[in-house]
Structures are given as structure tokens and as C-alpha cells.
Amino acid sequence: MRRHVLWGTVATAVVMTVLGSSSAQAEGRGDIRITKGVTNNGKSVIVGISKTVTFPVKLTIKDNSGVKKLRHIDVSGTGSNASGPVDLIGTSCRKLSHTTSECTATMRFDPHAFPWYSDTDANLTAGEWAAWGNVQANDGDYWIFDRAAPFKFKRAxxxxxxxxxxxxxxxxxxxxxxxxxxxxxxxxxxxxxxxxxxxxxxxxxxxxxxxxxxxxxxxxxxxxxxxxxxxxxxxxxxxxxxxxxxxxxxxxxxxxxxxxxxxxxxxxxx
CATH class of the missing domain: 2.60.40.10 (Immunoglobulins)
Structure with missing residues (x-):
């Protein structure tokens, strides 16, 4: 049986749950921001029919009190190509200065999961993708982001x-x-x-x-x-x-x- 995903609804619900905030606060609080985002070192993410593909999403984050953590991150399509079977392997952050950190999320695509993932044609998920989620500062500021670190997700x-x-x-x-x-x-x-x-x-x-x-x-x-x-x-x-x-x-x-x-x-x- 395939798993059917209404991705926009799920993504919003997950972010709201993680933050414990109302939709009126969806953009965030304070001065924390993502100043740069790059997926797969600027290259397209290309997936074939058997090999698992792992790739990084790197976000440069800035806040006057310093960055506490990358609280949640995921990737999905930015249009009608809503989502695909992608897993978050882990995250890490390194401090660049008192105010700025570079956080990296390691993501993974397993093509074997495509046939059962959605009721729609899995091939339609190829196209423009980006990262979404939220980050938190040391002083409690947070920021909900979407369409960060855009990239091309392509068929081999x-x-x-x-x-x-x-x-x-x-x-x-x-x-x-x-x-x-x-x-x-x-x-x-x-x-x-x-x-x-x-x-x-x-x-x-x-x-x-x-x-x-x-x-x-x-x-x-x-x-x-x-x-x-x-x-x-x-x-x-x-x-x-x-x-x-x-x-x-x-x-x-x-x-x-x-x-x-x-x-x-x-x-x-x-």
C-alpha cells in the first residue's frame, strides 16, 4: 500500500508542533536569520534506480546572541512536485563567530522507496526543491524558513x-x-x-x-x-x-x- 502525503499541510503542522507557536507567529521572533543556504555544494541532486544518494544542506545562520541550534529541517518540492522519500540522517553546527554559525543537515534519497511513497507518479517529484524548517538562537529568538538553499532534484x-x-x-x-x-x-x-x-x-x-x-x-x-x-x-x-x-x-x-x-x-x- 502506498503512503499518500499532503505535503504542504504536513510541513506546516510539523513546524508549528516543533515551535509550539500559533500560525500568527509563523515567521518567527527576533533578529535570527539565515543569510546563506547551499544544497549539495551547488550541484543538482541526481537519483537513479538503485543507489542511495546522500547530500548536504548547509545553512549560514546569524543572531546577535549566537545560534543555539538547527531545530528542524527537511526538503521538498516548491511546486506541484510536492515531495519524495527523503530522510534526515543528522545535523551539526560549527561556530564561525560570536553571532554566526554554519549548520549542515545530511539528507538521503533511497530510490527503492519511490514506488510506494505516494499515490501519484513518483517521476513527477523531480524539479525545483528547497529546504524548510526552523532555527533557534541563544536568546530564544527563532525563525521559520521555507525555500532556503534551493536546488534541482533530477532523474539520472x-x-x-x-x-x-x-x-x-x-x-x-x-x-x-x-x-x-x-x-x-x-x-x-x-x-x-x-x-x-x-x-x-x-x-x-x-x-x-x-x-x-x-x-x-x-x-x-x-x-x-x-x-x-x-x-x-x-x-x-x-x-x-x-x-x-x-x-x-x-x-x-x-x-x-x-x-x-x-x-x-x-x-x-x-
């Missing part, structure tokens, strides 16, 4: 590339490059082909330091793509996907292709 993706020469024994310099783009399906805990996405075909000449885009091709309904191009030299071919607000950016491993003709060896007669 995979991308492959294969390069072949349709006719390696001719003088043709044509190379056929195929590939497949897939992304995590948190409902089925499988990777599924991602159709209708623009992929950049990129080439790096042998000995060069970086790839250059040759052309852009869209994946078919199964997430597959293929194109034949004229190669200027031997080198490595790959596909690059820019990603979206809910799916990670990914580049395929390079597929090395030489334009040298294969060497033919005469068969030795008995």
Missing part, C-alpha cells in the same frame, strides 16, 4: 554511442554514429528510452583536447538516434544531452573511429 540518465564505417574498404570517409538515451523511471525502477530529445553529435580529432558539435539530432520514441556523416579525420565520436529541469545532463563515452583502411592479408595456400 544514460547515453551510449557507437561509431561504424559502412564501407571500411572503400575511399569513403563516411561514419555512422548511433546511440540511445534513457532516464530513470522511479515508478518501475528501470531506465526507459527518452524520446523526442535533442542530442548533439560531437567529434574530437585524434590528439585534440576537446569535442566540437557537428550537428543536432532528435531521439525517436524509443530514445534511439542515428546519423551518417562525413568524417574529416580519425578521432572520437560522442553524443551530448543538455538535460532539462528534471533530467540530468549526460555525455556518452567516446566511440573511437579510424579512417585507415583495414589491412588485407593474402591467404597462404597449402
Amino acid at each position: 540518465a544514460t547515453l551510449t554511442a557507437t561509431a561504424t564505417r559502412p564501407n571500411p574498404f572503400s575511399d569513403s570517409r563516411q561514419v555512422k554514429v548511433t546511440g540511445a538515451l534513457a532516464r530513470a523511471d522511479w515508478e518501475a525502477l528501470k531506465y526507459r528510452g527518452y524520446g523526442g530529445q535533442s542530442l548533439k553529435l560531437q567529434f574530437k580529432k585524434a590528439g585534440a583536447a576537446s569535442y566540437a558539435t557537428v550537428k543536432t539530432v532528435r531521439t525517436n520514441s524509443a530514445g534511439k538516434v542515428g546519423v551518417t556523416v562525413d568524417a574529416s579525420a580519425s578521432g572520437s565520436w560522442r553524443w551530448f544531452y543538455q538535460g532539462t529541469a528534471n533530467t540530468m545532463q549526460v555525455a556518452s563515452p567516446g566511440a573511437v573511429m579510424s579512417l585507415a583502411k583495414p589491412t588485407l592479408h593474402a591467404a597462404r595456400l597449402p
Whole structure:
């Protein structure tokens, strides 16, 4: 049986319970404030279909009497992508000065929990997320915060590339490059082909330091793509996907292709 969560109601109720305050006091009391918030060191939180992902939420907190503690913290979506199965592992604070502390909460996503977590499609939880909770100062001041340390919560993706020469024994310099783009399906805990996405075909000449885009091709309904191009030299071919607000950016491993003709060896007669 799935657990259905009305996240906005639960979040508000939890904060009010922790503080023991009325809704009229929901913003807090005194001069304590969060001056900076960063999740996962500024990177997107990317979750696949099996590996548990742990990440930090760091909050810089200031009050004229000093910071007592990070009293409660959680993360959730900031729009219709309300919530997902995230756990708080622990919190710690270190004093930066008499008035300022940096508090870190360690959070964890376990993709195995997605299928039973909510009545809605688990994949819809990807998107914009942020932290909410409350902090307390030494003089009793407190502050209820929401949408602190915003971050992107994204579905993991995979991308492959294969390069072949349709006719390696001719003088043709044509190379056929195929590939497949897939992304995590948190409902089925499988990777599924991602159709209708623009992929950049990129080439790096042998000995060069970086790839250059040759052309852009869209994946078919199964997430597959293929194109034949004229190669200027031997080198490595790959596909690059820019990603979206809910799916990670990914580049395929390079597929090395030489334009040298294969060497033919005469068969030795008995």
C-alpha cells in the first residue's frame, strides 16, 4: 500500500508542533536569520534506480546572541512536485563567530522507496526543491524558513554511442554514429528510452583536447538516434544531452573511429 502525503499541510503542522507557536507567529521572533543556504555544494541532486544518494544542506545562520541550534529541517518540492522519500540522517553546527554559525543537515534519497511513497507518479517529484524548517538562537529568538538553499532534484540518465564505417574498404570517409538515451523511471525502477530529445553529435580529432558539435539530432520514441556523416579525420565520436529541469545532463563515452583502411592479408595456400 502506498503512503499518500499532503505535503504542504504536513510541513506546516510539523513546524508549528516543533515551535509550539500559533500560525500568527509563523515567521518567527527576533533578529535570527539565515543569510546563506547551499544544497549539495551547488550541484543538482541526481537519483537513479538503485543507489542511495546522500547530500548536504548547509545553512549560514546569524543572531546577535549566537545560534543555539538547527531545530528542524527537511526538503521538498516548491511546486506541484510536492515531495519524495527523503530522510534526515543528522545535523551539526560549527561556530564561525560570536553571532554566526554554519549548520549542515545530511539528507538521503533511497530510490527503492519511490514506488510506494505516494499515490501519484513518483517521476513527477523531480524539479525545483528547497529546504524548510526552523532555527533557534541563544536568546530564544527563532525563525521559520521555507525555500532556503534551493536546488534541482533530477532523474539520472544514460547515453551510449557507437561509431561504424559502412564501407571500411572503400575511399569513403563516411561514419555512422548511433546511440540511445534513457532516464530513470522511479515508478518501475528501470531506465526507459527518452524520446523526442535533442542530442548533439560531437567529434574530437585524434590528439585534440576537446569535442566540437557537428550537428543536432532528435531521439525517436524509443530514445534511439542515428546519423551518417562525413568524417574529416580519425578521432572520437560522442553524443551530448543538455538535460532539462528534471533530467540530468549526460555525455556518452567516446566511440573511437579510424579512417585507415583495414589491412588485407593474402591467404597462404597449402
